[in-house]
Amino acid sequence: MIVSLSNTILLCPQQQWGVAARAAWPVFGCRLKNRRVITCLNRWSRLPVRFSVGCSRRRASSVANYEGTWEDPDDGSDDSEDEDDCEEEEEEENDLDYESDWEANGNDKVVVSNADALSTRKYEEELVKEVEQMLGPEERAILEQNEAPNLDILSTEKWKPLHTFALAGQIKFMDGLLEKGYNIEHVDKDGLTPLHLAVIGKREAVISHLLRKGANPEARDQDGATPLHYAVQVGAVQTVKLLMKSKVDVNVADNEGWTPLHVAMQTRNRYIAKILLVNGADINRKNKDGNTALDLSLCYGKDFKSYDLAKMLKQVAASRSF
Secondary structure (H helix, E strand, O other), X not given: OOOOOOOOOOOOHHHHHHHHHHHHHHHHOOOEEEEEEEXXXXXXOOOEEEEEEEEEOOOOOXXXXXXXXXXXXXXXXXXXXXHHHHHHHHHHHHHHHHHHHHHHHHHHHHHHHHHHHHHHHHHHHHHHHHHHHHOOHHHHHHHHHOOOOOHHHHOOOOOOHHHHHHHHOOHHHHHHHXXXXXXXXXXXXXXXXXXXXXXXXXXXXXXXXXXXXXXXXXXXXXXXXXXXXXXHHOOOHHHHHHHHHOOOOOOOOOOOOOOHHHHHHHHOOHHHHHHHHHOOOOOOOXXXXXXXXXXXXXXXXXXXXXXXXXXXXXXXXXHHHO
16 A cells, blocks of 8 residues: 655644644554655644655555545656555565475474484494493493393392382383383382382372373282372372372271371371362271271371361261261
């Protein structure tokens, strides 16, 4: 769109300011091509008003909204040819932009990824050569004999590779062992499975991964404690919710008769206790010492937390009695 100020307009100062204010936005608020500048000097206030004219990507407001008469000065040029030139330049620029975007999103990424892959392979090859030169004959023989992980040498009764990877959050190496047939329910000397250790370490990503791989969410250690017991003990709220979704027994008891709700009262974690209660935890279940969860909550003495937990348990008991 071409906008210009004719030199034949005679406007009062108030009209000139109004025209300038309204004309400034559609002209200057957009990107112009083939721009020409016209400067008009106000005879009364001596303030110059500058107008830029030319083609814009964004359509300006109608000229009919402005006061006065707007017309292009007769400079002997053909308006239609100017507009066609502007449109051709826009199309060329759009084509260039499209080509640039395509190259940036396609070819450049391919080139960078290929370069990274070549650089990585080259580094690995150089590393292998360097290490082989550094190793002695006996060390090199051990390396040649163990193309696959030697789990007999890598494991002890306490330190198991899969347990270590689970606790360290090394899902990639953990999957490598599972693909080679390593038992996902393998236990250490304390009867803990990799899932137990992942829960103790609050490794939520590992916990989800092990459950998807088929790990037993109700596996017991040598004391009869399940992953839910440990999740409550370490205060892992998200893990407790995740195990609830796996349909574990919320009232499961260990060898001492302690349920997860007993453990929640010991840790004085009101939020986790509430989750267990909502999912059906039995407030009347007694451990081998004959204590309920309410009894344990009162054993800490007369402090606010004791009263708070006792009130919650009493309210739940009253609501379930109806």
